[in-house]
Amino acid sequence: MPPAIEATGLRKAYREVQVLDSLDLTVARGTVFSLLGPNGAGKTTTVRILATLTDADAGRARVAGHDVRTERRAVRHAISLTGQFAAVDELQTGEENLRMMGRLSGLPRAAAHRRAAELLERFALTAAARRPVRGWSGGMRRRLDLAAGLVRPAEVVFLDEPTTGLDPRSRQELWQVVRDLADDGTTVFLTTQYLEEADQLADRIAVLDAGRLVAEGTAPQLKERVAGHRLDLVLTDAAAYERTLRRLAGRAVHRSPETLTLGVPTDGTAADVRARLDALDPDRTGIARFALHTATLDDVFLALTQKEPLHV
Structure with missing residues (x-):
């Protein structure tokens, strides 16, 4: 089986600003890979290219075995993407949100209902399922957002700074969700500014700065090499x-x-x-x-x- 993600020589510029500068990445299947970096390092741009939302100026990338430029439909069918902010309908209940996503994904009505119930239980949201989302905590909304992205099973899950703004308890809850996904064999590509988050979750870590890869390895390897x-x-x-x-x-x-x-x-x-x-x-x-x-x-x-x- 090929790696879950392969990227070679990715370059991206917005006017005079070089956001990515010859970025190479390889992510093994069934692992948690964390991309670290400060604001403006190029993390979100990397995710957008790999998720087929933005074209690279140069370089090649394959996700789940498919070329992100020439096989967009296949890539999108194989991935799930959760951005930095929860994208759920606050006027609907959690159950209604997931049923709606199921129908939009092409599931028959009965299958969408079953899948919503499964995800609500998996993400520990059953007790709040019939309450409007506007009354939910930030951590619950993030879990619902992630559940919505998994209405259709995904080989690769992109999480772009998923715990930004969450309190410590909510972060811990979302970390457990990530661990469970990896245990099920899903590849998780996680961007974060929280170094503790990468230390806790990632099998392998890459540090991105000003669009360039400046370090890559396991957490113990990186710590030992630096000091x-x-x-x-x-x-x-x-x-x-x-x-x-x-x-x-x-x-x-x-x-x-x-x-x-x-x-x-x-x-x-x-x-x-x-x-x-x-x-x-x-x-x-x-x-x-x-x-x-x-x-x-x-x-x-x-x-x-x-x-x-x-x-x-």
Whole structure:
């Protein structure tokens, strides 16, 4: 079986702005793949190209074995897309929304009713099924939106920043939905700005910055390549903070001027920690205290954006 998603050399520009710059991606079937990046990195444009909503200026892409340019109908039949905002009818009940989507997808009336009931149960929405959606919480609306996209079974599900604006409990509920989809063999392509979300869910992660792929691998691989550990330094005052920041010359992976804290990569050994402390504070007056942490995806993101591509 071919990969669920293959993209080679994708390029896209809007006037003078190069949104995607020779992007290559491969996503295995039945996995959760997360595309990370700041606003404007090109995440949504990537999803729109792969979902056949936008044409790339150059490059090729196949989704579920079909070319996104020449086999649009086949691609659309194989995918589901949930955008950044819930696209449900707030005046209808949850049950009515799903029945309507079933009918629009070509299901007979009885089949649409059965499918709506199945999805309401699967997404834990049965108790609220006959209430107007306008009274639902944000998390419930997002689950209904995702359920609506699955009225017709999909091989590949695109989730474009699905938890934006949700409270922590609602995010956790949606994370479980994503896990369940992957357990059922569905390929999930997830874009997010929440590094914890990618860490929790993704089998493989790609970091996108200014339209270029700057890192790709599993979460542990990325953390290990960037820095097995992070040394957090708390400086004595603002002058010491600025002085140490200059000495780091761009190597800081964490900055907090409010708490006078700087984070630097380290392999975690005593020898390396001592060497870094001596190099950054030779007269031993600038660093008040320090702490050693395991590297996080935040460190990966800060260390790798605006640098040369890194593959692991």
